[in-house]
Amino acid sequence: MDRRIQQLALSDPVAGLLRTVPGIGVYWAVLVTAEVLPLERFRRPAHLVSYAGLAPRTRSSGGHTRHGPIPAGCNRWLRWAFVSAIPSHVRHAPQSQLTAAYLELKARLGWRVARVAAARKLARIIYHMLRTNEPWCAALTSTETARDALQQNAVAQTTCSYSD
Numbered sequence: 547m548d549r550r551i552q553q554l555a556l557s558d559p560v561a562g563l564l565r566t567v568p569g570i571g572v573y574w575a576v577l578v579t580a581e582v583l584p585l586e587r588f589r590r591p592a593h594l595v596s597y598a599g600l601a602p603r604t605r606s607s608g609g610h611t612r613h614g615p616i617p618a619g620c621n622r623w624l625r626w627a628f629v630s631a632i633p634s635h636v637r638h639a640p641q642s643q644l645t646a647a648y649l650e651l652k653a654r655l656g657w658r659v660a661r662v663a664a665a666r667k668l669a670r671i672i673y674h675m676l677r678t679n680e681p682w683c684a685a686l687t688s689t690e691t692a693r694d695a696l697q698q699n700a701v702a703q704t705t706c707s708y709s710d
Contacts, residue, residue: 551576564672566681568642569635574627578672581624591673598624600666616662628665628672635668644668 555561555572560583564575588594595601599620605612616625636645644667651660675682 560676563675563679563681567631567635567668567672567675568639568682569631569633569637571634574631577623577627581621581627582672582676585673585676588673591670594673595666595669597621598628598665598669600625600628600662600669625665628669629661631668632661632664635664644671 552572555565555576558576558579560579561572561575564570564578565572570578582588582594588597592601597620599617599622602616603614605614632644632648635642636648639645644664647667648660648664651663655663671682674680
């Protein structure tokens with residue numbers, strides 16, 4: 547079975563594109579490809595994030611907004627793939643803007659919340675990678691610049707052509 551997954555990942559151009567992301571190997575690439583395509587189902591990155599179950603619930607009534615946990619009814623395979631890719635990404639790309647955001651959130655909110663938030667950012671980046679058919683781009687080196695870019699939900703225009 548491992549050999550068949552390896553062959554599929556090597557023959558599929560979308561899986562090859564996803565394998566350029568540090569932390570996503572052949573298994574995650576094939577899983578994300580199978581669950582996300584056709585990409586036209588998602589008009590915006592927020593739709594993919596919601597489909598993967600990485601967006602927290604928001605309930606508004608009478609001028610009050612309450613934020614809840616991530617939803618239970620979603621594509622659990624996709625959520626699992628994005629969340630599980632974060633520790634590996636942090637190990638393989640310590641200078642990445644995604645790693646910088648994860649480490650900052652981890653220090654403030656704990657590793658569980660930080661991992662889901664970083665997975666949300668990874669889903670947005672992957673959406674744009676698939677939309678523009680561009681591989682993963684080099685990471686930002688400045689933590690401050692990375693934080694500013696990620697707070698605006700964008701990847702720095704100087705290093706990447708895709709943004710939210």
